[in-house]
Amino acid sequence: MVPIIQLKHVDLAYVTDREVTLALEDMNLSAQSGEFISLVGPSGCGKTTLLSLMAGLIPPSRGLVLLHGKPVKGPTPEVGYMLQQDYLFPWRTIQDNVLLGLELTNLLSKQSVELAEDLLEGMGLDGTSHMFPHQLSGGMRQRVALARTLATNPDLLLLDEPFSALDYQTKLQLEDLVVDTLKQRGKTGILVTHDLSEAIAVSDRVIVLGARPGKIRSTFEVPDNIRRAQPFYAREEPGFNALFHEIWGELEASERKGKT
Numbered sequence: 001m002v003p004i005i006q007l008k009h010v011d012l013a014y015v016t017d018r019e020v021t022l023a024l025e026d027m028n029l030s031a032q033s034g035e036f037i038s039l040v041g042p043s044g045c046g047k048t049t050l051l052s053l054m055a056g057l058i059p060p061s062r063g064l065v066l067l068h069g070k071p072v073k074g075p076t077p078e079v080g081y082m083l084q085q086d087y088l089f090p091w092r093t094i095q096d097n098v099l100l101g102l103e104l105t106n107l108l109s110k111q112s113v114e115l116a117e118d119l120l121e122g123m124g125l126d127g128t129s130h131m132f133p134h135q136l137s138g139g140m141r142q143r144v145a146l147a148r149t150l151a152t153n154p155d156l157l158l159l160d161e162p163f164s165a166l167d168y169q170t171k172l173q174l175e176d177l178v179v180d181t182l183k184q185r186g187k188t189g190i191l192v193t194h195d196l197s198e199a200i201a202v203s204d205r206v207i208v209l210g211a212r213p214g215k216i217r218s219t220f221e222v223p224d225n226i227r228r229a230q231p232f233y234a235r236e237e238p239g240f241n242a243l244f245h246e247i248w249g250e251l252e253a254s255e256r257k258g259k260t
């Protein structure tokens with residue numbers, strides 16, 4: 001099967017008039033449709049850069065980034081991006097925020113309002129359509145951001161630490177919601193996180209990147225019993241702690257290598 005997203009021998013160098021920073025070197029990565037992958041690694045190893053490449057926000061300096069087997073030429077509605085901050089527009093209603101992506105891509109239709117209502121209901125936010133972002137809690141705003149990302153019906157969702165600014169309870173609830181929503185819709189998710197237990201609880205695979213220039217250091221398949229459990233309960237499954245310690249060891253080794 002053609003992977004939904006694939007990076008082949010990708011280098012990414014940031015060039016400024018002062019210096020060249022090689023953020024990624026010979027990166028090879030692919031995700032199959034419906035998979036959920038987490039990327040973990042030391043600060044500055046290129047995780048966000050990797051998502052920016054997949055989102056078509058920056059082109060690779062070398063190599064290929066392929067979406068459904070075709071080179072990524074720029075941002076596309078097929079790829080959704082969710083960040084740590086919700087970036088809702090404070091002057092727009094919740095409904096208008098949800099519909100922003102459709103509006104920007106000229107895809108608004110008579111059915112759009114209904115779609116926004118359905119998405120908000122799916123996020124447990126019925127009745128908020130005509131409210132404004134400041135009237136919602138941080139967790140609710142992040143749900144609106146998820147609804148907005150889903151409104152354009154992307155095949156691939158890129159998630160850059162979307163839960164890290166939330167309190168612990170809300171974070172666990174949102175992890176469940178995101179995983180459920182993606183599974184139900186058969187979407188692919190790629191999550192960047194600094195929270196290793198979150199990475200294991202939500203993913204099919206956890207990929208550990210080495211210190212800059214980022215490369216894949218190792219890949220861990222999450223066992224079936226953990227994958228099948230809801231993220232909240234996955235943490236209690238047999239084998240969870242052992243896997244956590246194994247990946248933690250890799251992360252520590254990767255950090256140490258970066259400092260030598």
Ligand SMILES: Nc1ncnc2c1ncn2[C@@H]1O[C@H](COP(=O)(O)OP(=O)(O)OP(=O)(O)O)[C@@H](O)[C@H]1O
Nearest residue numbers: 014015021023042043044045046047048049050212
């Ligand atoms: N626009 C840019 N111009 C120059 N260098 C950049 C730019 N963006 C990122 N970098 C550098 O590229 C490297 C990778 O950055 P990136 O943000 O992808 O790492 P990260 O793994 O996501 O980090 P963190 O976990 O701290 O968020 C870092 O050394 C960073 O300083």
